[in-house]
Amino acid sequence: MRFLLFDADYTLLDFPADMVRSFKIMYDACFSDQRPYSKELLDCYNACNNRAWDRFERGECTKQELYITRFVEFLSESGLSGDPEAVNEKYFTALAETGTAYPGAVELVKELSFTYQLYIITNGNVVSQFPRLRHSGLAPYFKEVFVSEAVGVGKPDKRYFDYVAGHIPGFTPDEAVVIGDSPSSDIQGAVNAGLRSIWYDPPGAWTRERSAPGYTWRAESYEDIREILRNV
Numbered sequence: 001m002r003f004l005l006f007d008a009d010y011t012l013l014d015f016p017a018d019m020v021r022s023f024k025i026m027y028d029a030c031f032s033d034q035r036p037y038s039k040e041l042l043d044c045y046n047a048c049n050n051r052a053w054d055r056f057e058r059g060e061c062t063k064q065e066l067y068i069t070r071f072v073e074f075l076s077e078s079g080l081s082g083d084p085e086a087v088n089e090k091y092f093t094a095l096a097e098t099g100t101a102y103p104g105a106v107e108l109v110k111e112l113s114f115t116y117q118l119y120i121i122t123n124g125n126v127v128s129q130f131p132r133l134r135h136s137g138l139a140p141y142f143k144e145v146f147v148s149e150a151v152g153v154g155k156p157d158k159r160y161f162d163y164v165a166g167h168i169p170g171f172t173p174d175e176a177v178v179i180g181d182s183p184s185s186d187i188q189g190a191v192n193a194g195l196r197s198i199w200y201d202p203p204g205a206w207t208r209e210r211s212a213p214g215y216t217w218r219a220e221s222y223e224d225i226r227e228i229l230r231n232v
């Protein structure tokens, strides 16, 4: 094994922590003069955001439409007034200020980087994903970061993985493994691309998908990932 293709959010980066921080920063800047911040407003946004992502994953809207409509719905349901495009931009600017690695994530990738070539494969947003990886301390251990938005197509599309393969010097599929939490994007993507995969499935994982058809190995912890790689 030579090439480790790591997913970012929910695998190495604590997206929920960063999202809550960013939402709060955005809220204070855009709406605090209308109503004080509350947990109910965050829950309301989460519901709108999840619905928008569901529509995107069903192919009913573009990524850009997803970004804007979640705030159109949030404004409508909360009764707050604002410009959804400006609110979305503020949210991404705030998100770019964050970057929380899970405990042990930096140590894991640092250690692995002595033996393997590490790459990030992420469907995250292009404005925020690079700074978040820098702030988290993860960035120095990766040779390159492939953000789907910049590629033009994302996981699990085979064309995304073809692009990644074409941009890694000396890449061979049988020496690569995809490591990620999402059955529908990471594991399905690996299947589509003919790559082996480690399904990172820690206790209490966010995903509603409780199975990951086609994964090669399953890891519940970073220690499991180390163990699997030692034995490949």
Ligand SMILES: [Mg+2]
Pocket: 007, 008, 009, 010, 011, 180, 181, 182
């Ligand atoms: Mg993920």
